[in-house]
Amino acid sequence: MLATLLSATLNGLAGRVVRVEVDVAPGLPGFTIVGLPDAALSEARERVRGALRNSGYRNPPRRITVNLAPAELRKAGASLDLAIALGVLLGSEQVAADAAGLGLVGELGLGGEVRRVPGLLPMVLALRDRGVRRVLVPAEAVEEARLAPGVDVEGMATLGDVASCLRRPRARRVTPAPLPRTGVGPVVVPEPAARGAAGRAEYADRVPDLSEVRGQVVARRGLEIALAGGHALLMIGPPGAGKTLLARTIPSLMPDLDDASALAATVVASVASEAPVTELRRRPPVRMPHHTVSYAGMVGGGPRLAPGEVTLADQGCLVCDELPEFGRDVLEALRQPLEEGSVAVVRVGRWATFPARFTFVAAMNPCPCGRLGSAGQSCTCPTGVPQRYLRRVSGPLRDRVDLWAAMDRVPPELLLRGPAPESSAVVAARIRLARAAQAARNAGVPNGQLGSRALRDACRLGAATASRAVLLADREGLSGRGTDRLLRVARTIADLEGRDAVSVADLDEAARFRVPADRFGLGVSG
Template identity: 40%
Template sequence: MVAHVTTVAFEGVDSREIDVQVQMSSGLPAFSIVGLADKAVSEARERVRSALSALGLALPPKRITVNLSPADVQKEGSHYDLPIALGLLVSMDILPAEELTHHIVLGELGLDGMIAPVSGVLLAAMAANGADKGLVCPATNGSEATWAGNNEILAAPSLLSLINHFKGSQILSPPEQTKPERPEHLLDLADVKGQESAKRALEIAAAGGHNLLMSGPPGSGKSMLAARLAGILPSMSAREALETSMIQSIAGQIEEGRLSMVRPFRDPHHSASMPALIGGGQKARPGEVSLAHNGVLFLDELPEFSRQVLDSLRQPLETGRAVVARVNAHVTYPARVQLVAAMNPCRCGHLDDPAIRCSRAPKCARDYQSRLSGPLLDRIDLFVDVKAVPPMELDRAPSGETSRTVAARVTKARLRQRERLEACEMKVPGSTKGIFCNAQADGNLLAHIAAADEEGRALLLQATEKLRLSARGYHRVLKVARTLADLADDEIVSRPHIAEALSFRRLQTD
């Protein structure tokens, strides 16, 4: 007799059903796991044996073979422990086979029989819901699984409690869904003194989801401004939160099963490698650009990053996805991010300061800024020069707008965009799939939602020729102008909107 238990293998943010087949046959005692299993899966033998022993059960002196089918799919992770253990219990006639037929099972076993949390439970729950099956998972991951839908969820703290549930002597209570995490104690934009132009650029970036690059001397407030972007961004929609949580589930970063409505804010150090930023490694894990999906990727000291690493961002910024290609894996992670970057105008940072002017200017600035490739800069919508704050300004009390006031305008602008996109979707179904803000629009959709009037179109064409803007640059100016019109509560993109969008197009220090 061969016992069958279903689990899943993860391929990016997709999952694939795996049939765990357990057979006990005559022969010399042995315990083999086959089916392209990695070391963590192969080590399940000892964890399962010890967990059963903790329950007073011993494996029979037979030849035990566990096959993970299909055998040509790489199996990774410790979540195969529980399905292997349950398959053995079915083969030992301790559990009835029909009890497990309609469940997807995953979980890591401790030596004492307790079931430890694993990553990817949200994806497994969605797969179970799509296949009209129940889910068996660790109790710690139970609330996370509830966000996938209405499928039956058995969240067991231990192997013994799960056995008792299937035998009917102890019924496991369904897990409770935790409330989504809401933003709390966010930094206030009013704390930033001066920098009105930079604040305006930050508001535009938040309202339209645009990429932003700030350039200025050390201590001018670039990082301070970026840290306050989260306070003016709108909360994620339910769909965006689910997309983001799927990636966090794969990375094991969902805490207490609580989905977050707060947009991710990732700020990797400039020493980050390409696999750390884009994704990859031996198991093709998501990188920072995917962990920031639907949120902000902040790169401080931008030219200090490796040029190869920065150029690897070009494709994710353009397509909204990160493709990790390896010999034994080819996975795609969502990577629709808002890039916010900060840099000094030169290595010493004092290019425009007459008191401590850089001694190697302008060559120092040219060499430093040349670390950023033209194609990468072409993917940035807003460039803003952040000047040093005058001493008199530092001595004054903060007098600018609060994050709450700015966030209200941003939310209103995002609502206008959502209504416009919904109207487009009704006219042409599928035309706005995966698009939530102006910065993500392209092609025919952009021409439909951001068409400028005659004066605005004439100015844009003139600027495109004079500034030698690429086709991408042309469209990005149009996207920013559409956002400016939304902030002004204007339906038509006009010449003033185009003019202001063009004013943010190039660095002042170029």
């Protein structure tokens, strides 16, 4: 007899609905899975057999054929286990149930326990979009699945639960399912409120406040503008200037994500995370990959077509310390996400487009010895070496940097007696306002991503401001692209100050974040 069930696999960050057809037919006993399964999926046969036997069911001595449709889609992972097992039970008439409108996602253990698979949330979302109204998921990840709105989610601890749940159609299981007998450790589920507060406190604990950063007015302001408008920021300064400390304050400056962005960020977390995701990710992610990160680690890929750092930083911030030390191909790979907000990963027979819309913050030394431009110190690098070092960051990538901030070590006099710096809360409030202003004006596009035309409209240049912009662009030898950069930054500054139109002062301030011509040459990347 033929049983048909709906399940889902993961392709990149998107769930793909898979129709699982199980035919239990007379003939030589066997178990065949067709429909481009990968290695993990082929082994589903053994897991399903073990789970059936150890859950008290028979393995029918029939010819079992499992077809995974659509046939041309390459399927990976163990998320179909549960559907296959139920299909065998239905096909062999050990369980009778109406599976219409039902979706199942989960991996099976040999003892029959149902386990979480990475990417559960996007799979449930995909099933929902296909019209599935009821989804059975692993009990340990039921909270993750419930983040998908508009679908009935039930947690299953064992294969036996599934069968009994289907025998009593529409019986809602509200209480958390019993813990699995083996394999998974005890799952501690604290009260939601307490968990949220504790998580937030721990999050804040590791993040320094902006008031701890003394001096560095240019870089601080640059960071504020970058986070407000989604501009790429590059800090150049000697070791010890505070570049890393400043970068670590970023989580305290970014506003919470709205619902749509939060769901997108949670989907990424669901795919990337080993542990179940328990709540919507309201805090934007901040990723700081080490400079030894591989190409696949940065853009995504690998056998599982896993998301890389640029995607993990989606909706948040990607911080690259020691930028020239990153591999050349890794740096070049950043161009596409910076330009398009997404990255395409192609593997043999599979491809995926990952979202990668992040604020790019990078830091670097001015030269290999680190002393070029430091007050009271002189660079010991041979002639031309600092220039070559800077040029490891290629022109096209430099073109994407809207904000350049030169930093130097803060003299002890200022460290001890300088003016008290603003706190993260004050700056974060301005950033929130600027974001709101952009959202209202630019139809959701941050200033950093505005095209030339929309940018000119948004800036509302008058006669005085337009001629100031021309003057600044001329002096710096700016191309059209460089002029756009100036206007983009000025627009965000005006948003931070709550101004409708860009003012001369905004343009003047924006000009201070120009490409440092005394390091790179004038207008080279303009």
